[in-house]
Amino acid sequence: MVDTAPGPGLILFNRFGMGARPGDLAGLRLDPRAALKAELAKADVALVSEADASALGLMSTTPNIQAAYAAQAERSLDKKQAEDATRLGTAPRAALWGIGSDAVAEARPNAMAMTAARPPAKPGPRIEQTIYNAEALARIDMATRAEIGFVERLVAFWSNHFCVSVRKGDIIRVTAGSFEREAIRPNVLGSFLDMLMAVEHHPAMLYFLDNNQSIGPDSIAGQRQKRGLNENLAREIMELHTLGVGSGYAQADVTSLARVLTGWTYAGREGRQGEPGSFVFNVRAHEPGDQMVIGKAYLQGGLGQGEAALTDLARHPATAHHIATKLARHFIADDPPPAIVDRLAKVFRDRDGDLRALAVALIDSPEAWSVPLTKIRNPYDVAMASARLSGAVPQEAGPSLNIMRNLGMPLWEVADPNGYPDTEAAWGSPEEMKLRLDLSVQIAHGVRSAKAPLDMLDDLAGQEASADTRLAVSRAESREQAMALLLMSPEFQRR
Amino acid sequence: MVQLCETPNAARRALLQAGGAMFAWAYMPRFALAAEGRDPRLVVIILRGALDGLSAVAPVADPDYAALHGQLALSLSGDHPALPLDGFFALNPAMPIFAALFAQRQAAIVHAVATPYRDRSHFDGQDVLESGQAGPGLVDSGWLNRAMAVLPKGDRISKIDGLAVGATTPLVIRGPAPIVGWAPQIIPVANEDLASRVLALYQARDPRLADSLVHGLSLDRIAGNAMTDKTMRGGMDTPQGMRQAAIGAARLLAAEDGPRVAALAFDGWDTHVNEGGATGRLAQLLGGLDGAIGAFRDGLGESWRDTAIVVATEFGRTVHINGTTGTDHGTGTVAFLAGGAIKGGRVLADWPGLAAARLYQSRDVMPTTDLRSVFKGLLQDHLGLPQTILDTTVLPGSIGVRPIQGLVV
Numbered sequence: 001m002v003d004t005a006p007g008p009g010l011i012l013f014n015r016f017g018m019g020a021r022p023g024d025l026a027g028l029r030l031d032p033r034a035a036l037k038a039e040l041a042k043a044d045v046a047l048v049s050e051a052d053a054s055a056l057g058l059m060s061t062t063p064n065i066q067a068a069y070a071a072q073a074e075r076s077l078d079k080k081q082a083e084d085a086t087r088l089g090t091a092p093r094a095a096l097w098g099i100g101s102d103a104v105a106e107a108r109p110n111a112m113a114m115t116a117a118r119p120p121a122k123p124g125p126r127i128e129q130t131i132y133n134a135e136a137l138a139r140i141d142m143a144t145r146a147e148i149g150f151v152e153r154l155v156a157f158w159s160n161h162f163c164v165s166v167r168k169g170d171i172i173r174v175t176a177g178s179f180e181r182e183a184i185r186p187n188v189l190g191s192f193l194d195m196l197m198a199v200e201h202h203p204a205m206l207y208f209l210d211n212n213q214s215i216g217p218d219s220i221a222g223q224r225q226k227r228g229l230n231e232n233l234a235r236e237i238m239e240l241h242t243l244g245v246g247s248g249y250a251q252a253d254v255t256s257l258a259r260v261l262t263g264w265t266y267a268g269r270e271g272r273q274g275e276p277g278s279f280v281f282n283v284r285a286h287e288p289g290d291q292m293v294i295g296k297a298y299l300q301g302g303l304g305q306g307e308a309a310l311t312d313l314a315r316h317p318a319t320a321h322h323i324a325t326k327l328a329r330h331f332i333a334d335d336p337p338p339a340i341v342d343r344l345a346k347v348f349r350d351r352d353g354d355l356r357a358l359a360v361a362l363i364d365s366p367e368a369w370s371v372p373l374t375k376i377r378n379p380y381d382v383a384m385a386s387a388r389l390s391g392a393v394p395q396e397a398g399p400s401l402n403i404m405r406n407l408g409m410p411l412w413e414v415a416d417p418n419g420y421p422d423t424e425a426a427w428g429s430p431e432e433m434k435l436r437l438d439l440s441v442q443i444a445h446g447v448r449s450a451k452a453p454l455d456m457l458d459d460l461a462g463q464e465a466s467a468d469t470r471l472a473v474s475r476a477e478s479r480e481q482a483m484a485l486l487l488m489s490p491e492f493q494r495r
Numbered sequence: 496m497v498q499l500c501e502t503p504n505a506a507r508r509a510l511l512q513a514g515g516a517m518f519a520w521a522y523m524p525r526f527a528l529a530a531e532g533r534d535p536r537l538v539v540i541i542l543r544g545a546l547d548g549l550s551a552v553a554p555v556a557d558p559d560y561a562a563l564h565g566q567l568a569l570s571l572s573g574d575h576p577a578l579p580l581d582g583f584f585a586l587n588p589a590m591p592i593f594a595a596l597f598a599q600r601q602a603a604i605v606h607a608v609a610t611p612y613r614d615r616s617h618f619d620g621q622d623v624l625e626s627g628q629a630g631p632g633l634v635d636s637g638w639l640n641r642a643m644a645v646l647p648k649g650d651r652i653s654k655i656d657g658l659a660v661g662a663t664t665p666l667v668i669r670g671p672a673p674i675v676g677w678a679p680q681i682i683p684v685a686n687e688d689l690a691s692r693v694l695a696l697y698q699a700r701d702p703r704l705a706d707s708l709v710h711g712l713s714l715d716r717i718a719g720n721a722m723t724d725k726t727m728r729g730g731m732d733t734p735q736g737m738r739q740a741a742i743g744a745a746r747l748l749a750a751e752d753g754p755r756v757a758a759l760a761f762d763g764w765d766t767h768v769n770e771g772g773a774t775g776r777l778a779q780l781l782g783g784l785d786g787a788i789g790a791f792r793d794g795l796g797e798s799w800r801d802t803a804i805v806v807a808t809e810f811g812r813t814v815h816i817n818g819t820t821g822t823d824h825g826t827g828t829v830a831f832l833a834g835g836a837i838k839g840g841r842v843l844a845d846w847p848g849l850a851a852a853r854l855y856q857s858r859d860v861m862p863t864t865d866l867r868s869v870f871k872g873l874l875q876d877h878l879g880l881p882q883t884i885l886d887t888t889v890l891p892g893s894i895g896v897r898p899i900q901g902l903v904v
Contacts, residue, residue, distance in 0.1 A: 213819040228818025232767045245616040408662035415762040426663045431676035434711030441685045468699040488693045490701040
C-alpha cells in the first residue's frame with residue numbers, strides 16, 4: 001500500500017476527505033476531481049446552519065463568555081455561602097453534602113444505612129462543559145454528514161493552524177467552538193487576510209495568547225499600573241500564523257508588533273469597555289506612537305495600526321510559502337515535493353491569499369493523484385472515518401472525543417500554540433500504533449451493524465482494497481474482530 | 496568558572512585516546528565497561544516551552560537578582576524558602592528530592608547554559624537542542640540517537656533499542672538507531688490474537704506500520720504490567736503524568752535486557768503569564784519533574800548507581816518579568832543532572848552576573864556554557880564515545896566546544 005499509486009476512491013475519501021460512508025464507493029462513477037470541486041461549490045458548505053445551531057443550542061462567543069462569567073460568579077457565591085454556613089454551624093447537612101439527591105440514595109442504599117459520612121452528590125455538568133460538548137457535536141455532525149469531507153478537512157486544518165487550547169482555561173472551553181464557527185468557517189473558502197483578521201480580533205485568540213493582558217508601557221493604563229507588554233501573540237502571529245519561523249524577522253519586530261497590538265482585547269465581566277465578552281480596542285492600553293515592523297513604519301493610528309500590520313503580514317511572500325508548505329504537508333506527504341509547494345505558494349501570491357483558489361490548485365495538482373498514501377490518519381480523522389464507516393450520525397460527542405483523547409489529540413486542546421503535529425513520525429510511532437490497536441477493539445465494540453465484514457470492507461475501500469486485507473477480514477474469528485481488523489488496515493489508517 | 500575535575504576513570508579514557516584507529520576504538524569501550532562492571536543508563540528529559548532558569552535555580556547571592564526577577568524571585572527566607580545549594584545558588588522549594596540528591600552528591604546543576612541557538616522560537620530552539628546541529632533546520636535525527644548509532648556493534652547499549660516515552664517520539668531520540676516507544680496505558684489492551692493478525696497484515700502490506708506496531712507491543716508488556724495504577728491522569732505536562740511516565744520508563748531501564756538509553760519530553764514550561772515563584776504554576780511543574788526524578792531513583796534500584804539523567808530545555812526566559820507576571824522567551828537557563836553516576840553536589844557555572852551590562856541583549860541571562868559541552872561530557876565519560884566522533888557525527892560543528900570533564904563519577 002505504501003509504495004503503490006493509490007486508486008481514486010482512496011484519494012477522494014482518505015487523502016482529501018473524511019472517509020467513505022456505506023455506498024459512497026459503489027456510486028463512484030464521477031470524475032473524482034469534479035466531485036471535489038462540486039463540494040467546494042455548494043453554497044455555505046462550510047457553515048453550521050442556523051437550524052442546526054439552534055437545535056444544538058449553540059451561541060456566539062459573546063453570550064458564551066457571559067455564560068461562563070455568570071457560572072463563575074454563581075459558583076463562588078455558592079462556595080462562600082457554604083463556607084459561611086459551616087463557620088456559623090448552621091449548615092443543613094443536605095445543603096453541604098447535597099443529600100436529598102435521589103441518585104445518591106438509590107445508588108448506595110447500604111452505605112447510606114451504615115454510615116453518616118455520605119458522599120457529596122455528583123453535581124450536574126458545568127455550563128462550560130455543556131457548551132464545549134454542544135460545539136464538539138456540531139463539528140462532528142458536520143464531518144460525519146459531509147459528502148466527501150474535503151471542506152471539513154480544510155476547517156480542521158485551519159483550526160489547527162490557528163489553534164486555541166482549552167488547557168488555558170474555561171474562557172477557551174466556552175469559545176473554542178464558536179471561534180471556529182466565527183473566524184475559521186466563514187473564511188475557509190474565502191481570503192486568508194479575512195481569516196487572519198477574524199482570528200486575531202477574536203476573544204478566544206486574544207485570551208489564549210495573553211494579548212488581553214498586554215499593556216503598552218507608555219499608554220495611559222501602563223503609566224498607572226505595573227502590568228505591561230506581553231509578546232506572546234505577536235510572536236506567534238509571525239512564527240506560526242503568517243511568516244513562519246526563520247523567515248527573517250527579528251526580536252525587535254516581535255516587540256514592535258506586540259506594541260502595535262496592545263489594546264486588542266475583549267470586554268470583561270463588568271462591561272466597562274463594552275458588552276462583556278465582545279472584542280474591544282482599549283485605547284487606554286494601546287501604546288502610543290509609530291512602530292517599525294519588518295522595515296515598515298506603522299503610524300500612530302489605534303486599531304488601524306494593527307490592522308495595517310496584519311494586512312502586510314498576510315500578503316508577505318514568506319506567508320505564502322509557509323501556508324503552501326503546511327497545506328502540501330497535510331494533504332500530500334510529510335516532505336511534499338517542492339514543485340507542489342512552489343505552485344501553491346504562487347497561487348497564494350497571485351490570488352491574494354484566495355483559499356478557494358488554493359483548494360482548487362490542490363485538487364488539480366498531479367501529485368495529489370500520484371504520490372503514494374504515506375500519511376497516517378490523525379486521531380480526528382480516525383474518529384470521523386470510523387463514525388462515517390458505521391453509517392450512523394453520532395447523537396453525542398462523547399465517543400468521538402474519547403477516541404481523539406485516547407490517541408493523543410483531544411479536540412481543541414493542544415499543549416502548545418504550534419498546533420498538533422502533522423507527520424507519520426507523530427501519529428505512526430510504536431506507542432501510537434499500540435494504542436490504535438487497543439482502541440480498534442473499543443470502537444469495534446461500539447459499532448452496531450449487522451453487515452457482513454466483507455461488505456464493510458467494500459464500504460471502506462471498494463475495489464481498491466488489497467487481497468491481503470480481504471483475506472485477513474474474511475478469516476476473522478468474529479464480526480467484532482473483523483471490524484477491528486478493518487479499522488487497523490492500511491486502507492483505513494493511511495491517507 | 497566551570498570546574499574541570501579530574502576523572503577517576505582516567506585509565507579508560509587513556510585507552511580510548513590511544514586507540515586512535517577506528518578499528519581499535521570499536522572494541523575498546525565494551526571491554527572497558529565490562530572490566531569496570533558498569534552497565535550505564537542515560538536518560539534525557541526535554542522540558543518543552545523554555546524553562547525559567549532563574550526561578551528554578553536562583554542566584555540568591557547575586558546582588559541584582561531579587562530586584563530584577565521581582566515577584567518571581569526566590570528567597571532563602573519567607574513562607575516558602577528556597578533550598579540552599581552552595582551558598583550562591585538555591586533551588587526552587589518544589590524540588591526537595593533533587594535537593595536531597597544534591598546533598599548526597601548524586602545531582603548537579605549547570606547554570607547560564609544554552610544551546611548555540613540565539614533566537615527565540617520554541618520550534619527552532621527545540622530543533623537545535625534535540626537535533627544536535629549547530630543551527631535550526633529540518634533534520635530527522637537527534638543527537639542521542641546518533642550517539643547510539645555510532646556505538647560499536649556488540650556494545651551493551653547498541654544491542655538494545657533506545658526508549659522513547661510518550662505518545663510522540665522526541666526528535667532527540669529519532670534517527671538511524673532502532674528505538675521503541677512506550678507511554679502509560681490509558682485504555683484496555685487488545686488481545687494477542689488480534690495483534691498477531693494485524694501484524695501479519697502489516698507485514699504483507701505495510702512494513703513501516705508493522706515495524707512500529709511490533710515495537711509498541713513488545714515494550715508494553717514489561718513497562719505496563721507492574722504498574723499499580725494503570726490510569727494516566729492527564730498528559731505528560733501534569734505532575735501525575737510526569738511521574739507515571741518515569742515509573743514505567745524506570746521499570747524498562749532496570750530490566751536485565753531492557754533499553755539503556757531513554758528520552759522523555761515534558762510539555763508546558765512556557766510561562767508567559769502568572770508564572771509564580773516558590774509556589775504557583777512553575778513550581779507545580781518543577782514538583783512534577785522532581786517527582787519524576789524520584790520515580791527514576793526508586794524504580795531503577797541497583798541500576799541507579801549506573802544512571803545519568805540530564806534535563807534540558809530549548810532556552811531560558813527573560814530576566815525581567817513581563818507585564819503579566821510572567822516571563823518572555825530568553826536565552827541562558829539551567830540544566831539538571833541526576834543519578835548515581837553523576838559526580839554531584841555542585842553547581843557548574845561561569846556565572847555572568849545579572850548587572851544590566853552583563854545581560855544578553857539587555858534582557859536574558861548571558862549564556863556562558865554551551866549545553867553541548869554538557870552532552871559531550873556525558874557521552875564521553877558515561878558511554879565511552881571518543882571526542883572526534885562527538886565533534887563531527889553526534890554534535891556536528893561542535894569542534895570548538897570542549898566536553899566538560901568529570902561530570903560522571
